[in-house]
Amino acid sequence: xxxxxxxxxxxxxxxxxxxxxxxxxxxxxxxxxxxxxxxxxxxxxxxxxxxxxxxxxxxxxxxxxxxxxxxxxxxxxxxxxxxxxxxxxxxxxxxxxxxxxxxxxxxxxxxxxxxxxxxxxxxxxxxxxxxxxxxxxxxxxxxxxxxxxxxxxxxxxxxxxxxxxxxxxxxxxxxxxxxxxxxxxxxxxxxxxxxxxxxxxxxxxxxxxxxxxxxxxxxxxxxxx
Amino acid sequence: xxxxxxxxxxxxxxxxxxxxxxxxxxxxxxxxxxxxxxxxxxxxxxxxxxxxxxxxxxxxxxxxxxxxxxxxxxxxxxxxxxxxxxxxxxxxxxxxxxxxxxxxxxxxxxxxxxxxxxxxxxxxxxxxxxxxxxxxxxxxxxxxxxxxxxxxxxxxxxxxxxxxxxxxxxxxxxxxxxxxxxxxxxxxxxxxxxxxxxxxxxxxxxxxxxxxxxxxxxxxxxxxxxxxxxxxxxxxxxxxxxxxxxxxxxxxxxxxxxxxxxxxxxxxxxxxxxxxxxxxxxxxxxxxxxxxxxxxxxxxxxxxxxxxxxxxxxxxxxxxxxxxxxxxxxxxxx
Numbered sequence: 001x002x003x004x005x006x007x008x009x010x011x012x013x014x015x016x017x018x019x020x021x022x023x024x025x026x027x028x029x030x031x032x033x034x035x036x037x038x039x040x041x042x043x044x045x046x047x048x049x050x051x052x053x054x055x056x057x058x059x060x061x062x063x064x065x066x067x068x069x070x071x072x073x074x075x076x077x078x079x080x081x082x083x084x085x086x087x088x089x090x091x092x093x094x095x096x097x098x099x100x101x102x103x104x105x106x107x108x109x110x111x112x113x114x115x116x117x118x119x120x121x122x123x124x125x126x127x128x129x130x131x132x133x134x135x136x137x138x139x140x141x142x143x144x145x146x147x148x149x150x151x152x153x154x155x156x157x158x159x160x161x162x163x164x165x166x167x168x169x170x171x172x173x174x175x176x177x178x179x180x181x182x183x184x185x186x187x188x189x190x191x192x193x194x195x196x197x198x199x200x201x202x203x204x205x206x207x208x209x210x211x212x213x214x215x216x217x218x219x220x221x222x223x224x225x
Numbered sequence: 226x227x228x229x230x231x232x233x234x235x236x237x238x239x240x241x242x243x244x245x246x247x248x249x250x251x252x253x254x255x256x257x258x259x260x261x262x263x264x265x266x267x268x269x270x271x272x273x274x275x276x277x278x279x280x281x282x283x284x285x286x287x288x289x290x291x292x293x294x295x296x297x298x299x300x301x302x303x304x305x306x307x308x309x310x311x312x313x314x315x316x317x318x319x320x321x322x323x324x325x326x327x328x329x330x331x332x333x334x335x336x337x338x339x340x341x342x343x344x345x346x347x348x349x350x351x352x353x354x355x356x357x358x359x360x361x362x363x364x365x366x367x368x369x370x371x372x373x374x375x376x377x378x379x380x381x382x383x384x385x386x387x388x389x390x391x392x393x394x395x396x397x398x399x400x401x402x403x404x405x406x407x408x409x410x411x412x413x414x415x416x417x418x419x420x421x422x423x424x425x426x427x428x429x430x431x432x433x434x435x436x437x438x439x440x441x442x443x444x445x446x447x448x449x450x451x452x453x454x455x456x457x458x459x460x461x462x463x464x465x466x467x468x469x470x471x472x473x474x475x476x477x478x479x480x481x482x483x484x485x486x487x488x489x490x491x492x493x494x495x496x497x498x499x500x501x502x503x504x505x506x507x508x509x510x511x512x513x514x515x516x517x518x519x520x521x522x523x524x525x526x527x528x529x530x531x532x533x534x535x536x537x538x539x540x541x542x543x544x545x546x547x548x549x550x551x552x553x554x555x556x557x558x559x
Contacts, residue, residue, distance in 0.1 A: 022328060022509040036282065037470045038259045063259075066289055066474045069481040070261060074370035090371050097258040130481075160257045160470075 036162035039064035042154050043166050046182065046222050047137070048175045054146050054222070056116070056139035057105060058174070059154070061163075068132045071124070081126035091124035095136060103138055104163060107152035115141040146180060146224035155217035163217070171220050180224040187216050261378060261470040284312040285471070288491075292475060295484045302487050309475070309491035313349075313498020316471060323348055323464035324506055326389055326543060330460040331510040333396045333539040341511045344457055345503040348465030353496030355381060355465070356472035357489045365480055374477075378468060379554070385466035386550040392463045393544025395456060400540040404533040407526075463547070464503075471495070 045058040063071065071090055075082035098104065099118065107114040119136035126132045144150060154163045165171070171182050287308040294301035327348060331341050363369035363377055472492045479488025517532060 022506065022513045036285070037261075037474060040259075064289070065293065066478045067259065069478045070374075070474060071371050073364055073374065073477050073481065074368045093372065093375070094258045101258065156257070158257065161259050 036159060038067045038161045040161055040163045041166050042163050043170060043172075044152075044154070044220070045172050045174050046150075046176070048146065048173065048177065048180075049143055050175070052146055052177045052224070053143040054140065054150055055143045056137055057107070057152065058121075058135070058137045059105070060133055060135045062131060062133045062166075065131065068126070068130055071132045072126055072130050076126070076130075081128060081130045084123055084125055087124040087126065087132065091122050091134060094124070094134060095119050095122045101156065101158075104156050104161070105138060105152060105154055107140070107150065109144050109150050110148050114144065117141055146177065146222065149221055149223045151219050151221040153217040153219050159216075165218050165220075170218075171222075173222070177224055180222065182220060182222050185219045185221065187218060261375065261473040284308050284315055288312055288471075288475065289478075292478050292482070292484075292488070292491075295479065295487055296482050302490075305487060305491050306494050309494040310498040312471065313495035314501050316469075316495075316499065323352070323467070324503055325546065326392070326464045327460060327503060327507055328510040329539045329543045329546075330392065330396070330464075331507060332514050333400055333536050333543065334456065335514070336457075336507075336511055338508060338511050340457065341507040342504040344461055344464075345507040346500040347461045349496045349500035349503055350493075351461060351465035352468060352499070353472060353492045356468035356476060356492055359468055360473060360476035360480060361485070361489070364477060365485055374473070378473070382467050383551070383554055385463065386547055386554055388459065388463040388466060388547070390544055390547025390551060392456070392459045393540060393542070393547050395459065396540030397537070397544050400533070400537040404530075404537045407530055407533045463543075 041062040043060040043062075045060075046054060047056050047058055049055045071087065072082050075086045103116055103119065105116060107116070117139045119138050122134075122136040124132055124134050154165070156163060165184060170184060173180055173182055288305065291301050291305035291308050295305065327345055330336075331344075336344070359374065359377060359381070363374050369377070472495060475491055475495075476485065476488045479485050479491070517535070
């Protein structure tokens with residue numbers, strides 16, 4: 001079957017249309033790859049050393065019902081939720097591959113990016129409703145003084161996982177010196193802004209560049225006197 | 226029908242092939258720690274994605290709440306069915322790299338429109354069936370855990386990457402031979418009334434018949450000859466073998482709620498939705514090729530060489546994509 005163009009148009013337009021449309025669809029499909037399949041409700045604790053330095057973050061990531069169903073599949077006796085021991089192998093695999101994604105945790109102080117070491121104290125637990133929560137301590141490579149503002153974000157740059165801080169007490173401080181405070185800066189709404197730029201962005205953004213994960217991420221700021 | 230026009234068309238085909246190669250760049254991205262079947266997280270969003278993203282999110286969330294509601298309400302199935310279908314349409318990247326593979330395959334080898342769309346539909350259907358088979362057999366029958374399903378999905382994924390590489394290698398062999406044959410081909414043929422004569426033989430009485438073995442336009446008989454079902458099925462397997470995380474999630478979730486069959490039906494509807502989008506892409510690829518092909522009718526040798534070159538490039542990209550995915554998966558496994 002061949003396709004006939006009914007309208008007389010310039011040679012250029014005729015030759016360009018289908019290849020361009022194919023290309024555009026492929027580009028759009030690349031974009032479409034990045035949408036969340038997994039939702040995580042984040043609670044974090046900023047951990048201080050006795051000397052007042054920040055030594056790391058303790059994360060508690062509660063997964064959505066679907067991922068939780070996946071995690072507990074085939075585990076647990078007689079319809080009971082699985083034990084920590086039963087979930088340990090999955091926890092181990094999950095955490096092992098976190099390093100490649102920078103633990104989805106991006107911390108900064110004074111404009112400099114801070115590095116983390118491999119997580120410790122890793123547990124994956126299921127509650128009575130079979131919702132699973134992954135907990136771990138993420139130590140900073142070098143503890144930092146808390147007098148300069150310390151900030152971090154939790155997001156997946158590829159946006160396969162949608163991380164959102166819990167509404168109630170999303171971030172707490174552990175053993176913080178007196179007078180330290182924590183605040184959260186919400187991201188700007190995304191879609192309205194993106195739509196405005198849509199027309200020119202269409203042909204400019206074929207290559208991966210803009211990240212939705214970061215655009216949607218809340219920034220937590222810790223400040224100490 | 227100018228030589229210049231044909232050259233532009235060939236260049237555009239090459240450009241489309243490079244669009245497929247976009248996947249190459251993302252192929253090396255590591256596996257997301259929380260992925261079911263891996264690979265899908267690859268690729269950052271672009272500016273265009275704002276709207277698509279919003280739609281996908283909407284349908285995914287709808288899907289999830291409808292699956293939850295299955296337990297309490299029978300009519301929730303219809304919501305689930307509708308959401309699954311819509312999710313399939315908007316989750317255009319369903320087969321992951323599948324679409325790039327299908328588009329490249331169709332650019333590299335002449336495929337009729339209807340066949341192209343059938344191939345796209347088969348790939349989408351295969352993908353849904355693999356997910357149902359995986360969760361049905363592994364989880365429902367054998368009580369497999371998330372870890373075991375992950376590793377089974379990884380094995381299937383490796384096989385699909387191998388299939389992509391093989392398909393590409395086959396195409397490279399075929400298109401490479403055609404390209405080098407064209408390179409060695411006799412000098413330009415110029416059309417004249419009633420047939421053709423060869424430029425080199427400066428003798429008007431030396432005339433070939435009107436069909437002297439040269440391709441002039443999209444010719445149905447050529448389509449038949451160039452098309453092979455084994456190659457096409459290879460493309461279907463390469464594009465559709467790998468199950469998607471979304472389908473696995475729905476299946477495991479409905480299984481946990483004792484409504485696996487509702488989940489399986491939803492996944493088949495998801496495949497139907499995906500088939501619409503990939504079918505549309507396939508149609509575009511077919512038209513793109515036909516446009517270029519019509520322009521590379523009888524005429525300058527270098528223009529037809531450029532066309533052959535574009536085909537070879539698309540073939541090489543399929544092979545490169547398969548190899549890159551294989552290497553990437555091996556590196557992840559290590």
